[in-house]
Amino acid sequence: MRPFSALTLLIVIALTDCKSSSQPQPEQPQYSVPAEVESYIQSFRDEAKKRNNPVSTANLIVTFGTTQSEDVCGQCLLQTGKTPRITLSADSFCWQQVSQYERECLVFHELGHCLLGRLHKTDKFPNGAFVSLMNPDNVAVYATCRYPIGGDDCDKRTRRDYYIDELFDASTPAPAWGK
Numbered sequence: 001m002r003p004f005s006a007l008t009l010l011i012v013i014a015l016t017d018c019k020s021s022s023q024p025q026p027e028q029p030q031y032s033v034p035a036e037v038e039s040y041i042q043s044f045r046d047e048a049k050k051r052n053n054p055v056s057t058a059n060l061i062v063t064f065g066t067t068q069s070e071d072v073c074g075q076c077l078l079q080t081g082k083t084p085r086i087t088l089s090a091d092s093f094c095w096q097q098v099s100q101y102e103r104e105c106l107v108f109h110e111l112g113h114c115l116l117g118r119l120h121k122t123d124k125f126p127n128g129a130f131v132s133l134m135n136p137d138n139v140a141v142y143a144t145c146r147y148p149i150g151g152d153d154c155d156k157r158t159r160r161d162y163y164i165d166e167l168f169d170a171s172t173p174a175p176a177w178g179k
């Protein structure tokens with residue numbers, strides 16, 4: 001019983017927090033995205049369209065700035081009545097010196113929070129790979145081949161397709177390479 005009660009209390013506090021920070025005046029929808037991030041947002045639109053997902057990117061603010069903690073490369077701030085805001089760290093290991101795949105993973109992860117309402121998911125496949133791009137520890141799930149099992153396991157395209165399927169539909173079945 002005890003742990004459950006503590007968890008309930010935490011949830012209540014979180015909800016109260018959300019309420020007190022929301023303002024009665026809703027913001028008008030607005031779109032503001034840095035030029036070097038735009039191609040990733042366009043890619044997100046394309047992937048959504050391919051999957052017949054009606055998600056809109058029309059109300060979204062993305063900025064480069066300081067995230068809550070140094071080891072976090074991005075964060076999504078969702079407040080009732082306000083435009084979803086993504087802050088990306090421009091640090092070299094977050095953005096400047098990483099591949100376009102890693103950048104896409106980061107942007108898609110934050111869009112997962114901010115536009116798809118996804119929460120973190122820490123599950124792993126038997127082979128050790130994360131089940132979801134929504135894991136909080138390593139969003140570069142298809143940017144690198146960290147869990148080679150052999151064969152075409154390191155095919156980035158196959159990986160990317162699966163993780164983006166899962167991003168838009170959390171009930172996507174496990175792929176063969178995860179076993």
Ligand SMILES: [Zn+2]
Nearest residue numbers: 109113120136
């Ligand atoms: Zn996250």
